[in-house]
Amino acid sequence: MATTDHTDYGDDVVAVPLRHPSRWIFGGIATVLLLSFIWAVYSAKSIQHEIVAKFLFDPRILQGMLVTIFVTVLCMFIATILATLLAIMKLSENPLQRWLATGFIEFFRGTPLLLQIVFWGYLGIIFPQLVLGVPYTDIVWLSGDTSDLIPALLAGVIALSLNEAAYSAEIVRAGILAVDSGQVEAAKSLGMSGGQTMRRIVLPQAMRVIIPPMGNEFIGMLKNTSLLQVIAVAELYTAASTISSANLAQIELLVVSGFWYLAMTTVLGFPQRALERKFGRGFATVGGRAAPRAFKVGRR
Amino acid sequence: MGHLMVDARSVRKSYGSNEVLQGISLTVESGEVLCIIGPSGSGKSTFLRCLNHLESINGGRIYVNDELMGYRQSGKVLHEMKPKDIAKQRQAIGMVFQRFNLFPHMTALQNVIEAPIGVGGVNPEEAKQLGLELLAQVGLADKGDHYPSQLSGGQQQRVAIARALAMKPKLMLFDEPTSALDPELVGDVLDVMKGLAKAGMTMIVVTHEMGFAREVADKVVFIDKGQIVEMGSPKQVLDKPQEARTKAFLNKVL
Numbered sequence: 001m002a003t004t005d006h007t008d009y010g011d012d013v014v015a016v017p018l019r020h021p022s023r024w025i026f027g028g029i030a031t032v033l034l035l036s037f038i039w040a041v042y043s044a045k046s047i048q049h050e051i052v053a054k055f056l057f058d059p060r061i062l063q064g065m066l067v068t069i070f071v072t073v074l075c076m077f078i079a080t081i082l083a084t085l086l087a088i089m090k091l092s093e094n095p096l097q098r099w100l101a102t103g104f105i106e107f108f109r110g111t112p113l114l115l116q117i118v119f120w121g122y123l124g125i126i127f128p129q130l131v132l133g134v135p136y137t138d139i140v141w142l143s144g145d146t147s148d149l150i151p152a153l154l155a156g157v158i159a160l161s162l163n164e165a166a167y168s169a170e171i172v173r174a175g176i177l178a179v180d181s182g183q184v185e186a187a188k189s190l191g192m193s194g195g196q197t198m199r200r201i202v203l204p205q206a207m208r209v210i211i212p213p214m215g216n217e218f219i220g221m222l223k224n225t226s227l228l229q230v231i232a233v234a235e236l237y238t239a240a241s242t243i244s245s246a247n248l249a250q251i252e253l254l255v256v257s258g259f260w261y262l263a264m265t266t267v268l269g270f271p272q273r274a275l276e277r278k279f280g281r282g283f284a285t286v287g288g289r290a291a292p293r294a295f296k297v298g299r300r
Numbered sequence: 301m302g303h304l305m306v307d308a309r310s311v312r313k314s315y316g317s318n319e320v321l322q323g324i325s326l327t328v329e330s331g332e333v334l335c336i337i338g339p340s341g342s343g344k345s346t347f348l349r350c351l352n353h354l355e356s357i358n359g360g361r362i363y364v365n366d367e368l369m370g371y372r373q374s375g376k377v378l379h380e381m382k383p384k385d386i387a388k389q390r391q392a393i394g395m396v397f398q399r400f401n402l403f404p405h406m407t408a409l410q411n412v413i414e415a416p417i418g419v420g421g422v423n424p425e426e427a428k429q430l431g432l433e434l435l436a437q438v439g440l441a442d443k444g445d446h447y448p449s450q451l452s453g454g455q456q457q458r459v460a461i462a463r464a465l466a467m468k469p470k471l472m473l474f475d476e477p478t479s480a481l482d483p484e485l486v487g488d489v490l491d492v493m494k495g496l497a498k499a500g501m502t503m504i505v506v507t508h509e510m511g512f513a514r515e516v517a518d519k520v521v522f523i524d525k526g527q528i529v530e531m532g533s534p535k536q537v538l539d540k541p542q543e544a545r546t547k548a549f550l551n552k553v554l
Contacts, residue, residue, distance in 0.1 A: 185354055208405075
């Protein structure tokens, strides 16, 4: 039971915050477990360190990593644009647009990504010839063998982009819905068009809500590029498994590719934080506090 | 006086089977200040939002500055205009909201100059000059680079007034502009509005500030259940109301 100390210390007393001894205990336990895991992996007889070290900077691995980065960035770029269009369509007053967007999203979310990658990769078996033109006329812009027109890399990019667009569309839609309807009314009352309102008022505010889950999607995309191994796109995982199928050092090359995936996803955190700060301007957020910035004109 | 700035003729508006505006007719001349009072849910805010077509109407006509607002008439049918054309009409009508609705991701000055640059096509330097003048006019010359979240409610509402003025509107609509403010901040906003009225701005103000209505309004209209119950000078409506409903309402708020 707390007792009240009636001794007169004057007004010169000091307040201290609540102490948390349990944090030190849990921290200690976690450190011990982590260290013993690292030791277990390090001392495992099945992993030969010199092989890991030898292939860590192998040109084929580094080349694969470049492909992984290229595919990830390109797919996320395409997917984000598509997702924004889909989200706006799904929020449209036009029922046809709503149904189209909903159908697209349902279809690409409802089938496994691996299946979609294989589908695009082997499109040439289903449709050996591709013709781009006006149906029932002689107008043809492009025609040829499907496998020539859509090489594996392009098939992979199409598959990953369309699938990602379906997922991201819901994230963008949630972001748009999070913007107060009074913002749209204010923009309208100033005579702004629908497009201007979306570009200048709604989307910049939606970004604040969209970025954290999109960071997740970015990391997911980076790892999902490894699925392109099934259609022989020469990305990081394909490069590692090609090497290991020759030298039989499977575990070592898994460690190599795992190391680089982890390195890349870690680095991705930095631009995300920068973006969160940028779009958090004017909002009092936990991560980046609203700071007054010097006025800039001609931002467009 | 001058010509009719607003001419509303038996405006009707329904939400489903609920008719919230049952034939509102009123006129506002150029330079006049009209205050709309009435209990909550009476339709006064809805009527104001019909004036710049934030709400569509089901019947009647609204002319703002001699233009039919939001519709094209052919015979007995009003065809709703395209969003682009409505946006053009709205440029001449400024609106101030109860909850300010400033753009939180822009500074005060950026809020003010967004529409002049993006809609009016004013060049950024000129717009900045105009923006600074307007901020000075509402007493916030030193707050241009503050974000709305760094301003008090009263300051935010004054920025919102400056933002509406930046499009050089011929008519200003105020939807309960002081209802969301702490009592000690109401005065600053009302002072800005009085200044505007004095300068000859045509204003329609939905308000619960009877003192403001008495002092500034040329005309006061009392709306209840979607109908105009009483309309006249502030003296007539506020001091010598004729209708029982007006008397009952004024007894509650005064």
